[in-house]
Amino acid sequence: MEFFELLKALILGFVEGMTEFAPVSSTGHMIIVDDLWLKTTEFLGQGSANTFKIVIQLGSILAVVVVMWKRMLSLVGLYKMEGQTTTRFNLGHVIVGIIPAGVFGVLFEDYIDENLFGIETVIIGLFIGAFLMIIADKFGPKRPKITSLDDISYGKALKIGFIQCLSLWPGFSRSGATISGGVLLGLDHKTAADFTFIMAVPIMAGASGLSLVKNWDQINLDHLSFYIVGFVSAFIFALISIKFFLKLISRVKLTPFAVYRIIVAVILMGIVYL
Numbered sequence: 001m002e003f004f005e006l007l008k009a010l011i012l013g014f015v016e017g018m019t020e021f022a023p024v025s026s027t028g029h030m031i032i033v034d035d036l037w038l039k040t041t042e043f044l045g046q047g048s049a050n051t052f053k054i055v056i057q058l059g060s061i062l063a064v065v066v067v068m069w070k071r072m073l074s075l076v077g078l079y080k081m082e083g084q085t086t087t088r089f090n091l092g093h094v095i096v097g098i099i100p101a102g103v104f105g106v107l108f109e110d111y112i113d114e115n116l117f118g119i120e121t122v123i124i125g126l127f128i129g130a131f132l133m134i135i136a137d138k139f140g141p142k143r144p145k146i147t148s149l150d151d152i153s154y155g156k157a158l159k160i161g162f163i164q165c166l167s168l169w170p171g172f173s174r175s176g177a178t179i180s181g182g183v184l185l186g187l188d189h190k191t192a193a194d195f196t197f198i199m200a201v202p203i204m205a206g207a208s209g210l211s212l213v214k215n216w217d218q219i220n221l222d223h224l225s226f227y228i229v230g231f232v233s234a235f236i237f238a239l240i241s242i243k244f245f246l247k248l249i250s251r252v253k254l255t256p257f258a259v260y261r262i263i264v265a266v267i268l269m270g271i272v273y274l
Contacts, residue, residue: 012056013236016230017056017237018238021175023175023179023254023257024264027125028265044220044226047218058204061201062235067239068197068198072198074089093157097157098199099161100158101167102206112169126261129171129258135184137183137254146186157195163177163178163181164199175196189250
């Protein structure tokens with residue numbers, strides 16, 4: 001492929017990696033950058049362009065595994081975290097947390113794909129998600145009692161899982177929903193973010209895997225270099241984003257991200273309605 005086409009893959013990998021785990025909605029950013037600017041469907045075709053977006057998500061997932069490999073191994077008893085308590089965080093918490101979104105996602109997948117993937121619905125998701133994040137910062141406990149993953153109960157994990165279902169609405173943001181829900185349920189921001197990232201691995205891997213199988217016939221080997229550049233770019237920038245965000249979230253909380261989301265929503269409204 002030509003240099004400028006591969007540059008577009010690099011840019012989209014950057015957008016995916018930097019926004020997938022921050023509570024700002026990667027869907028909204030993809031619409032702004034790709035659908036409204038880069039327009040990869042014009043040279044990839046609709047099917048191959050959709051497959052590309054699945055492939056770069058897998059790069060982001062791999063970044064979580066690399067950053068949190070110790071905790072990932074501890075989930076299945078292959079690594080003991082330092083200072084781990086008898087009520088340690090385990091795979092059961094993750095399973096309980098992903099069940100609600102998994103069930104609702106399967107039940108409403110076709111409806112969401114056919115009716116909710118549009119700029120207008122993303123704008124709504126950006127606004128409502130931003131308000132939830134502001135509410136979490138304002139009304140969450142000033143001194144959270146849950147300051148470690150090992151303090152999370154199965155009940156809390158399930159409740160966060162139900163709140164995560166809000167992210168099925170495009171633009172709402174999975175991490176925005178789950179971190180906000182965790183904070184409102186008594187987790188500190190860092191612990192809520194940790195739980196969000198760990199839950200993202202099976203959810204995103206499962207969703208991406210199913211989408212990849214469904215779109216397998218859309219993969220074009222002529223576009224392989226485009227996929228590879230996007231995947232590597234998403235992986236590298238997700239590594240940077242995750243490490244930076246986990247350090248930042250404890251200091252700045254959610255409100256600055258909420259303000260940013262509102263700005264993005266206003267920009268989208270200007271593009272669509274003006």
